Structures are given as C-alpha cells and as structure tokens.
Amino acid sequence: MDFFEVVKRRRTTNGPFLPDPVKPEHQRLLVEAAAMAPSHFNSQPWRFALIDEKEKIEEIARISGESMARLMEEGTFWKRYRPYFRFSEAEMEERRDGIFIDQMPSVLKPFRKQIFSNTGQSIMNRFGVPKTLGEDNRKLVANSPLILAVMLDKNEYRPGELSGFYSVFGMGAAVENIWLATAELGMGIQFVSTPMEIPENWRRIEEIIAMPEDLALMAVYRLGYVPEGNKRPTIDWQSSQRKRLSQFVFRNSCETPEDDEVGLGGVAPEGFESPVRPGPERRDGNP
Ligand SMILES: Cc1cc2nc3c(=O)[nH]c(=O)nc-3n(C[C@H](O)[C@H](O)[C@H](O)COP(=O)(O)O)c2cc1C
Structure with missing residues (x-):
C-alpha cells in the first residue's frame, strides 16, 4: 500500500474483530516494525508481550470490563475526560478535535448534554449504563485474538528525567509503527486503557503477564483482523x-x-484526502 494511504487508513477500532488468530508472520511483522522506530542513542527501551492464550485474554478482559463499569459508575471517566467531548457536528467541525459520540441507544440521546452533571450521572446509573458498557468492553477484549502489552525498561524510563521523556518518545514512535502496520495487514487495534486508571487493576495485568520489576507497563492494546462492512457498536x-x-x-x-x-x-x-486539507467549498473561497 502507498505510504500516504496507510497513514490515512490507520484508525482506532472500536468494534469487534474476526475470531481468526493473528498469523504468526503478522505478529512478527508488527514487532519488527516497532523495532525499526528511532530511540535515543538507539537504546530501544521498549519491550512487548504478545498474549494469545485464551484464558489470559479473558482475565484481562474481565479486568478491563470491571474497570470500565467502575469508572463510569463513579463518574471518574466523565469528570476526567469532559474537555474532549463534542456535542454536535457543528462543534466538531469548528474545533476539529476531540470526540463526538454520534451513535448511542435512543433512550440516552435526550441526556447527551447532561452526562457530565450529577443528574446525568444518576440517570445513567439508574439505566444501568455503566454495567452495560463494562460488559460490552469485556466482550470486545475477550473476543480479541491478540493482546499486546507495551513496556519500558526502567533503566531508561526514569520519570522526571530527560531519559524518561526520551524513552516515552521512542515508545510512541514504535507504537505508531505497529499502528500503521495494522492498516497494511487488514488488522485493527485499540487501547485497553481503563485498567490503567485503577492502579490495583493495572497491577493485576502486570501479574498476569509476569512482568519483572525492571520493566514498567505502559500500555495494553487489543488487536485482530477487521471484518468487512463492520456494523457500528451501540455506543x-x-x-x-x-x-x-x-x-x-x-x-x-x-x-x-x-x-x-x-x-x-x-x-x-491523487485522491489523498487528508482531513487537514480544506474541503472544496473552502478552496472556492466560500465559508
Ligand atoms: C495516548 C493515547 C491514549 C488513547 N486512549 C484510548 C482509549 O483509552 N480508548 C480508545 O478507544 N482509544 C484511545 N486512543 C485512541 C484515540 O482515541 C484516537 O487515536 C483518536 O480519537 C483519533 O482517532 P483515530 O485513531 O481513529 O484516528 C488513545 C490514543 C493515544 C495516543
């Protein structure tokens, strides 16, 4: 695939993956792509755990779903991430950043703007939204054929020092290479981030993968092949x-x-339509 096409197609996958295992040769390509990333003094501070054992994936999925339900129920999620939510296409078009939840059960639509208030929170809890979202999340993770844990070598990752910054920078480049490679391989990828917000749950994942003391767990992803014409998730x-x-x-x-x-x-x-480029109406000089 053309480089710009790959860049354009790289996306976060919110929906389910096909049940097919990720081919060993594709798993290899993903981590080889990561290894080609730049790092300070070629230190290659990243480490990866590829998890394809069903029981381990299900355990991580339970932790993820539980974390999601708890963060939603306690309102932590909404409080922490409020600045990133957009409430209309017009607002999205104006700011061009953040996320716009445009797909949700119709029962919730009238409350869209209230989700950040205490009333909104109690309405959502009354409708059992946190449990539903937690269960949806558990299923998404449990039915992913591959989990990727990204770690950093603590000799390099020393928060507060330049080395800490450099190693995170290098890890970002390595992860982007993996992310781009998924687009080339017909795969999708999504952060499994809710456990990170609850320190004891993050530690449970470290235990599942038997992470040694000299590494730090930085991110967990779910990966798999993307079905054709995927139906959008409920939310x-x-x-x-x-x-x-x-x-x-x-x-x-x-x-x-x-x-x-x-x-x-x-x-x-030709045909590369970057979202950064002004649309035809703007090129004509119209607002
Ligand atoms: C540091 C970081 C954390 C992210 N956390 C999450 C997350 O918790 N859940 C998720 O679905 N996507 C997560 N994302 C993906 C972003 O939401 C996504 O990249 C952004 O909305 C743009 O969408 P795109 O990746 O489809 O282009 C994260 C991305 C980054 C770089």
Whole structure:
C-alpha cells in the first residue's frame, strides 16, 4: 500500500474483530516494525508481550470490563475526560478535535448534554449504563485474538528525567509503527486503557503477564483482523476530524498561523484526502 494511504487508513477500532488468530508472520511483522522506530542513542527501551492464550485474554478482559463499569459508575471517566467531548457536528467541525459520540441507544440521546452533571450521572446509573458498557468492553477484549502489552525498561524510563521523556518518545514512535502496520495487514487495534486508571487493576495485568520489576507497563492494546462492512457498536464516536493547518502550525513565529491553503497540489498522491486539507467549498473561497 502507498505510504500516504496507510497513514490515512490507520484508525482506532472500536468494534469487534474476526475470531481468526493473528498469523504468526503478522505478529512478527508488527514487532519488527516497532523495532525499526528511532530511540535515543538507539537504546530501544521498549519491550512487548504478545498474549494469545485464551484464558489470559479473558482475565484481562474481565479486568478491563470491571474497570470500565467502575469508572463510569463513579463518574471518574466523565469528570476526567469532559474537555474532549463534542456535542454536535457543528462543534466538531469548528474545533476539529476531540470526540463526538454520534451513535448511542435512543433512550440516552435526550441526556447527551447532561452526562457530565450529577443528574446525568444518576440517570445513567439508574439505566444501568455503566454495567452495560463494562460488559460490552469485556466482550470486545475477550473476543480479541491478540493482546499486546507495551513496556519500558526502567533503566531508561526514569520519570522526571530527560531519559524518561526520551524513552516515552521512542515508545510512541514504535507504537505508531505497529499502528500503521495494522492498516497494511487488514488488522485493527485499540487501547485497553481503563485498567490503567485503577492502579490495583493495572497491577493485576502486570501479574498476569509476569512482568519483572525492571520493566514498567505502559500500555495494553487489543488487536485482530477487521471484518468487512463492520456494523457500528451501540455506543460509538467520530474522531477522524483533524485541525486545520492554521490551528496547529505556525510560520516563522508562533504569532503567524500557517495558511490553510499552503502547498495544496503538493506531493500527496491523487485522491489523498487528508482531513487537514480544506474541503472544496473552502478552496472556492466560500465559508
Ligand atoms: C495516548 C493515547 C491514549 C488513547 N486512549 C484510548 C482509549 O483509552 N480508548 C480508545 O478507544 N482509544 C484511545 N486512543 C485512541 C484515540 O482515541 C484516537 O487515536 C483518536 O480519537 C483519533 O482517532 P483515530 O485513531 O481513529 O484516528 C488513545 C490514543 C493515544 C495516543
């Protein structure tokens, strides 16, 4: 696949994967792609655990679902992540960042804007939303054929020191290589992040993978092959929008936002529709 096509197709997968195991050669390609990432002084501070044993995956899934239900029920999730929620397509179009939950059971739609209030929280708890979401999450993880745990060598990962920053930077590059490789291989990937928000649950995952003391568990992902024409999950969001150049790039000085139209017609292949590029109506000079 063309490089820009891969970059464009890389996505987070919210829905289920096919039950097919991830081929060993594909698992290998994923971690080989990771290994090619840059790291400071070529330190390669990342470590990966590939988990394909059903019982281990189910145990991680239980922890993930439980964590999701707890975070939702206690309201921690909504409080922590409120700034990232958008409530309409218009708001999304204006800001071009965050996530817009556009797919949800119709019973919840009238309460969309209230989910962050105490009333909204108690309505959701009354409808059993946290348990439903927790169970949906457990199933998604349990039915994923592959879990990937990403760790860092604590000799490099020393939070508060430059080395801590560099190692996280390198790990990000390695994970992006894996993420891009999934697009090439017809696979999908999603963070399994809720256990990270509850320290004792994160430790339970460290125990499941028998992580030694000299490593730090940084992230857990679920991976698998993506079915064709996948149906959207009951609760789903849009997050493919990207800021315009003028919203995140400056020219020469941070006082001069980049021109949104600069370099159009450049190297991107024919048909490459980056979400950063202004739509046809803007190119015509219309608002
Ligand atoms: C550090 C980090 C944490 C993330 N945490 C989650 C997460 O907990 N759950 C999830 O589904 N996606 C998570 N994502 C994925 C983002 O939501 C996603 O990249 C963003 O919404 C853009 O969507 P896209 O990946 O489909 O382009 C995370 C991404 C990053 C880089």
